[in-house]
Amino acid sequence: MAAGGGDPVAELSALRQSIDNIDMALVAMLAERFRCTKAVGELKARYKMPPADPDREARQIARLRELARNARLDPDFAEKFLNFIIREVIRHHEAIARDDAAHADVARESAAVEARP
Numbered sequence: 001m002a003a004g005g006g007d008p009v010a011e012l013s014a015l016r017q018s019i020d021n022i023d024m025a026l027v028a029m030l031a032e033r034f035r036c037t038k039a040v041g042e043l044k045a046r047y048k049m050p051p052a053d054p055d056r057e058a059r060q061i062a063r064l065r066e067l068a069r070n071a072r073l074d075p076d077f078a079e080k081f082l083n084f085i086i087r088e089v090i091r092h093h094e095a096i097a098r099d100d101a102a103h104a105d106v107a108r109e110s111a112a113v114e115a116r117p
């Protein structure tokens with residue numbers, strides 16, 4: 001990780017290179033997570049399931065807190081971070097459900113117009 005060797009400028013630069021690599025991985029993983037949650041949102045909208053699942057969230061938070069403790073990461077921070085992401089996912093799911101309902105309305109209206117004598 002650290003370059004060491006008594007050159008603070010080189011050490012800072014090596015550490016920042018590692019940080020940049022980690023941030024790149026974080027963004028890739030977040031994008032992958034949002035791709036999965038988008039598919040979940042579409043499935044829920046199609047089958048009229050609620051956008052949020054508080055029981056699942058509680059299980060995830062308990063699991064993440066344990067993982068954080070084992071990794072020497074502050075569990076409160078890990079919980080806040082996951083909650084921040086989940087709130088955004090639920091916002092997306094609500095938007096998908098609204099779009100789905102609007103499309104269903106339009107489809108119903110055009111079917112009714114076509115059925116007119």
Ligand SMILES: C=C(O[C@@H]1C=C(C(=O)O)C=C[C@H]1O)C(=O)O
Pocket residue numbers: 037040051052053054056057060085086089090
């Ligand atoms: C992705 C889901 O939808 C919501 C978002 C969650 C998440 O981002 O992990 C978890 C539970 C739900 O409130 C799900 O139900 O699995």
